[in-house]
Each structure stands twice: as structure tokens, then as C-alpha cells.
Amino acid sequence: MSDTQTMIENRPPSVATLFIDRVAATPDAEAYRYPVPAADSRGADEWKSLSWAQAAERVYAIGAGLISLGVQPEERIALAASTRVEWILVDLGVMCAGAATTTIYPSTNAEESAFILSDSESRVLIAEDAGQLAKARERRAELPNLAHVVVIDAEGAGPAEGDPEGWVLTLADLEARGAEHLAKNPAAITERVDAITPEQLATLIYTSGTTGRPKGVRLPHDNWSYMAKATVSTGLITEDDVQYLWLPLAHVFGKVLTSGQIEVGHVTAVDGRVDKIIENLPVVQPTYMAAVPRIFEKVYNGVAAKARAGGGAKYKIFQWAAEVAREYAKVSQDNFRRTGTASVPFALGAKHKVADALVFAKIREAFGGRLRACVSGSAALAPDIGFFFAGAGIHILEGYGLTETSAASFVNPGEAYRTGTVGKPLPGTEVRIADDGEIMLRGPGLMQGYQGLPEKTAEVLEADGWFHTGDIGELSVDGYLRITDRKKDLIKTSSGKYIAPAEVEGQFKAVCPFVSNILVHGADRNFCSALIALDEPTILAWAAENGMEGKSYADVVASSRTVELIDGYVKTLNEGLQRWQTIKKFRLLPRDLDIEHGEVTPSLKLKRPVVERAYKNLIEDMYAGSREA
Known part of the structure; x- marks a missing residue:
């Protein structure tokens, strides 16, 4: 043993x-x-400490x-x-x-x-x-x-x-x-x-x-x-x-x-x-x-917005550095997987050194300068954002689990982490992929059941201890898990094609620096559409640079210039998708989705049915006049 x-x-x-x-x-x-x-709202907070003995005194009391x-x-x-x-x-x-x-x-x-x-x-x-x-x-x-x-x-x-x-x-x-x-x-x-x-x-x-x-x-x-x-x-x-x-x-x-x-x-x-x-x-x-993906998305959008505000030259440098970061991370991770060494070709290493001095070092400093790793969970992190931070020296180790599995069932293993996967199962946790692609788990982290709901418990927890996660995934030969979507969130279009909306949504978040939330819709429809909420500080900063200074968020997103801006990013997204996955139409929401309206959970996961009900009129408008097949 x-x-x-x-x-x-x-x-x-x-x-x-x-x-x-x-x-x-x-x-x-x-x-x-x-x-x-601090007593004065402009003053700095004072940080205090508790030793283990001091904490115990209060805990026991x-x-x-x-x-x-x-x-x-x-x-x-x-x-x-x-x-x-x-x-x-x-x-x-x-x-x-x-x-x-x-x-x-x-x-x-x-x-x-x-x-x-x-x-x-x-x-x-x-x-x-x-x-x-x-x-x-x-x-x-x-x-x-x-x-x-x-x-x-x-x-x-x-x-x-x-x-x-x-x-x-x-x-x-x-x-x-x-x-x-x-x-x-x-x-x-x-x-x-x-x-x-x-x-x-x-x-x-x-x-x-x-x-x-x-x-x-x-x-x-x-x-x-x-x-x-x-x-x-x-x-x-x-x-x-x-x-x-x-x-x-x-x-x-x-x-x-x-x-x-x-x-x-x-x-x-x-x-x-x-x-x-x-x-x-x-x-x-x-x-x-540890953080949820939305935090890394906001940091990424914030860095991009700051570069854009610095003028065309600064923004071009940022865009170049972002591509270098992604290439560096992909190559080094691939080499580590094959040889056990995260090496890169000399030319790429030289470009990375320049990009590090110009961009990446400042990002690491903003995180406190000592960050060894971040753990990301609760929802999928767009791989392009993960690769960007990996190349910048902020190593994001994605993990996976549910409330029913005490949060942590999988985690990426340190140096051997692979962006786009949630890593390997924790010691003592078993995994298998069902015939329909559903991830099944068994081990000491599983719940006893749902409070007072034996029928609901029996729906997800089998007598031999296997738990139905409701998520769809793929296991690599060496045990790394990739989550593709929630089983119940898979979209089947009217032409019979299956689409994983979270995958498309994640790709858009990596492409568009202005997005806050996006919901891809298309179940039983003849094409996919999207509801898009923009990040308020980022889009208002862009608006101020483009003749709309002082306008409200609702006014900015209603502007044809803003729609044109986002349309450019949707077209970029579509270039990398299969034909049936592409977003044919979209609508910008008049405000961001939030916890208060019940549209996202406290861990910032999208509540699809709530959002689709709230904006049913916008969805129907996108399909008005289309021939459903």
C-alpha cells in the first residue's frame, strides 16, 4: 500500500x-x-492574525x-x-x-x-x-x-x-x-x-x-x-x-x-x-x-481594456503578447506531456522573454508577485483564456466536482497540468464514462443523499455507489478528464445536430474582450442564436473613446456601433465553428445577468431556463420569419 x-x-x-x-x-x-x-473609507484596511491556539479558543467557546x-x-x-x-x-x-x-x-x-x-x-x-x-x-x-x-x-x-x-x-x-x-x-x-x-x-x-x-x-x-x-x-x-x-x-x-x-x-x-x-x-x-472562471475572464478583459486605452501601439503589443503566451503554453504543455520537460524552441523562448518584460511581469505583480498556482472550478474556463494565463506565468489548475461530491473529485496535477482538462481523479475516487458519455463517480467524497428526498437520491445514486453527475466528458488514455457539457444542457437542433452550448460560449469569451455573459440558444430550432451581456466597465470605456462618453450602459448596448463591434467578434467566433454551431443572430441585453434577478447562481453559473424565460421576447424576435424545419 x-x-x-x-x-x-x-x-x-x-x-x-x-x-x-x-x-x-x-x-x-x-x-x-x-x-x-479602516474608519475612513479612503484608508487602507488593517490586517490582523489569529494563531491556531487563538482560533481554537474561539472555536471551542x-x-x-x-x-x-x-x-x-x-x-x-x-x-x-x-x-x-x-x-x-x-x-x-x-x-x-x-x-x-x-x-x-x-x-x-x-x-x-x-x-x-x-x-x-x-x-x-x-x-x-x-x-x-x-x-x-x-x-x-x-x-x-x-x-x-x-x-x-x-x-x-x-x-x-x-x-x-x-x-x-x-x-x-x-x-x-x-x-x-x-x-x-x-x-x-x-x-x-x-x-x-x-x-x-x-x-x-x-x-x-x-x-x-x-x-x-x-x-x-x-x-x-x-x-x-x-x-x-x-x-x-x-x-x-x-x-x-x-x-x-x-x-x-x-x-x-x-x-x-x-x-x-x-x-x-x-x-x-x-x-x-x-x-x-x-x-x-x-x-x-481558488477562483471561478468569471474572475479570470474579468481580469483578462480588464488587461485588454487597459491596453486598448493606452492607444493603438499598446493594444497591438498586448495582442501580440497574448498570442505568444498561448503558443508558449501550448508548446510547453505538449512537450511536458511527451518528454517530461516543458521546453520550447529558442525563437519562441526569445519572443516570450520580450513579452514577459512588456506585459506578463505586470500581470503577475498585480496578483501579488508570489502566486504559484490558481485553482479554478465551478464552471469551465475557456481554454484560450487558460493558455493566456499559463503563458503569462499564472498557472490555472482546473478542477471538477459537484456539491454532491464534496467539491473536489478531479484536479490538475501541478506541473503536469493540462489546460482544457480538469485533471485526474483524487486518490480514492473512481471514474467511468457511461455509454451516453455521462461521467460517473464513486468514492469517499460522495454525499449520503438529498435531505428528505429518497426518490431524488435514487435517481442519481445507484445501489453500488456510482453517482450520475449529469455532465458529459471524455477521459484521455492517461486519465485526464475533459468536460464537454451538462447532459441536460446539450442542444439538439431541428436538423438533429447536437451542440454543447457551454463550449461555444467559452470560445466566445476567449474571442471577445467585452463579454460578461453569453447564452447560446437553439434547441429544436433551425439555427443557433445568442443572448449577450457585456462587461459594463469595459464597454463604457470603449464607448467613451468612441463618441459616447456619459451615456448609460443601456444606451451604449442599444447603439448600432456597439452591435457592429460585437458582430465582428461573433463572425470571428463562427470562423472556428462547425456550420451547425455558428451563431446566426444575437441580441445584446440591456443589463448584465446577476444573482439578484436569479439569472446566475452565487457561484456565477448561468441559469439557462431563467434567462430564456426572462428574455423570451428577444429569442422569439430572432426566429421570427425563419422557417423551422
Whole structure:
């Protein structure tokens, strides 16, 4: 048996056990960094740190506080907060109490929040602020199981008339209760952690889904213990790393990143404010971070827009450098695959050196200057964007997994990564491709099932443990997986041709530096069309240079000049597509797609049915007068 197999098979029953072991091993080492916003909005945030021992003091107090409220093992504690250090401390406190965390995005409306609280039978809600408290209070009559709401930011979040006595507490109150409980029962936490079994429920994450009510995915403690050991066994993270964590922790991708960190003990800088990413990177200077493709697309578009704003010569240099980056990445990856050495011909290396000095070094500096790798997941990254960053020295390792598989089932293996694939399965995870191309998975990362939905569970989880992912993919001879599309998203035109819309959409994002979101439509139609939303800052900057300064986004996208601009990129896209894949018509949307309108999920995945319903009139307009065959 290999060392990796031994490590995975001898994993402890829970991450709570791993946390206790980590605190004992490196109590004084830095665990977390977090920002304290400056009093003056123009001032810089102050970053503070917690050692593992300091984090443990708070974690154990939170866990003991929950025990003092009568919380029992596996009872659900809901957590509605943005990504911040308290989210991690609370989640660990819940696990150390033997209870289970139900995650809720802070952007979730009151109705859906109430559904999740009710369906999960959550006993306690940890709410970020007065706004999250107000949602629970509005629906309190529907939530008989909700005994307490604990508020992290206490300002304006006190008890109100009609609240049951003791219904609202602050996080400081909870920690004080916990400290008092531990003073009387010093073994309260260790007794709960020692009693945790691998099958015991640890996390209940509700899928944001594209249709209908979200389903609660039941993930036991063993899933996270496996994830901690398996992700670390890949060698992608070490004790010397600094992770920048901004992804939503309510999402399974964000959650899995906390488990591996505890296993190796590196530093994690936590700040979920997406508008602070560019500002934070040079301060945090991470060695690795995870992101969703939309972030890399925005960075790429931003770099292109900045070059364009610098004048024709600068933009030509950028375009040349981008092609050099892509060629360099493709050649070096191909050579590594064949020979084990990422070598390139002398002439290409010389061009790359010049492009590095002119363009790439500045991009790396913007990422903090120490970035060893980025992990991308949640959706497909357009290969041309991946190759651009690879050539620029920002190595994006795509991975793959679902909420139902605890986020990480595949990841690209470090130096041997291949852009356009999601890498190889984690140790202990099995994969097979069904006759219809569907990816099937089996292993320790799989969910127990959907909360209260045995029929839905049986639809995707077979008796012998194989899970139907709903994704279509191809495996290379040496085990690299390429995702081609969601099974249910495949388009069949009226002429019987199958099209993977995500593939076409990804190619357009690599071609057009102005796009934010694109939806390709064509099911049962005689040609493909597209709804295109543009990136507001980028297109407004272009508009200002082209005689439309001061105009609104809606006015700019309605302009014939903007339509002509995007039409040029659509024609470029079509040149690289099969005839039946080409986009014959498109419409520019009057605003970008967003979470608030329910058009994208919190992890920025497109909700196709929602978008198609919302813009049905534009779709029908594109097909008006066409002869459907």
C-alpha cells in the first residue's frame, strides 16, 4: 500500500479531530489573517492574525456555547454570512459540538432562506447582521424549530417586540456562554469530538439549482476528512503556502478549501469582498488561491481594456503578447506531456522573454508577485483564456466536482497540468464514462443523499455507489478528464445536430474582450442564436473613446456601433465553428445577468431556463420569419 493510500485510508473520523491535532501540533503558528476595515473609507484596511491556539479558543467557546443552548449531535445550525474569519470559526465550532452546519448565502431572499431553515429543521441560525436577522424574524411563524438567532455584527440587531425571550443573542454572548460552560465542563468539546462517527452529518448544503426548490445535500464528517487528506496528498498545497480565500463559504468549493488548510497548517487570508480582490492581492501576496472562471475572464478583459486605452501601439503589443503566451503554453504543455520537460524552441523562448518584460511581469505583480498556482472550478474556463494565463506565468489548475461530491473529485496535477482538462481523479475516487458519455463517480467524497428526498437520491445514486453527475466528458488514455457539457444542457437542433452550448460560449469569451455573459440558444430550432451581456466597465470605456462618453450602459448596448463591434467578434467566433454551431443572430441585453434577478447562481453559473424565460421576447424576435424545419 502506498503512503497516499495509507494516509487516506487511516483518516480520522472528522475535521474536528484534525483541528484539535493541528492546534496541538502548531499552537503558535499563524492560522488566519483577516481585514479590519479602516474608519475612513479612503484608508487602507488593517490586517490582523489569529494563531491556531487563538482560533481554537474561539472555536471551542462557540462549540461549548451551542452545547449550553442544548444543541445535540447532528442537529442543524444554519449559517447565513459572507466569507469572513467568523464563518470559519463558527463552522468549526459547530463541528466541534458534533452538530451540522446548514449553509445559506447572505444574498438568499427571505422566502428561500425560510425554506432552507424549515427543510433542514435548523435549531440555531448564525446571522451575519441585522439584515439576516430581519429575514428570519419576518418568517419566524413558519420556523417552529428555530430556537435562537446568533448575530455576528451586533449593530442594530437587538431583540425586538414579539421575540421570544433569549431568541436573539450576539456571537460575543454565545462565546461568553461557551467560556462559562467550559469552565464548569472542561472536557465538553473533547467528549463531543471523540463521539463523532464518520457517517455523522457534518454539513447540509442546498444546491442553488437552475429550476425548482433547492435540494439539501447531506455531507457527513468522513467526506471532509477524506477531502483534507486527498487534496493534500496531491502535493498542491504545503505548510509554507499563503492562501487567499474569498470564495463564498456557503458554496462547497469554498468550504473544501478550509479542510486541506487544517491538514497542512498553512496561513489563510480571509476576505469575501469581491470588490477588494484587486486591492488585497498585493497586500496578501498569496502563493495560491481558488477562483471561478468569471474572475479570470474579468481580469483578462480588464488587461485588454487597459491596453486598448493606452492607444493603438499598446493594444497591438498586448495582442501580440497574448498570442505568444498561448503558443508558449501550448508548446510547453505538449512537450511536458511527451518528454517530461516543458521546453520550447529558442525563437519562441526569445519572443516570450520580450513579452514577459512588456506585459506578463505586470500581470503577475498585480496578483501579488508570489502566486504559484490558481485553482479554478465551478464552471469551465475557456481554454484560450487558460493558455493566456499559463503563458503569462499564472498557472490555472482546473478542477471538477459537484456539491454532491464534496467539491473536489478531479484536479490538475501541478506541473503536469493540462489546460482544457480538469485533471485526474483524487486518490480514492473512481471514474467511468457511461455509454451516453455521462461521467460517473464513486468514492469517499460522495454525499449520503438529498435531505428528505429518497426518490431524488435514487435517481442519481445507484445501489453500488456510482453517482450520475449529469455532465458529459471524455477521459484521455492517461486519465485526464475533459468536460464537454451538462447532459441536460446539450442542444439538439431541428436538423438533429447536437451542440454543447457551454463550449461555444467559452470560445466566445476567449474571442471577445467585452463579454460578461453569453447564452447560446437553439434547441429544436433551425439555427443557433445568442443572448449577450457585456462587461459594463469595459464597454463604457470603449464607448467613451468612441463618441459616447456619459451615456448609460443601456444606451451604449442599444447603439448600432456597439452591435457592429460585437458582430465582428461573433463572425470571428463562427470562423472556428462547425456550420451547425455558428451563431446566426444575437441580441445584446440591456443589463448584465446577476444573482439578484436569479439569472446566475452565487457561484456565477448561468441559469439557462431563467434567462430564456426572462428574455423570451428577444429569442422569439430572432426566429421570427425563419422557417423551422
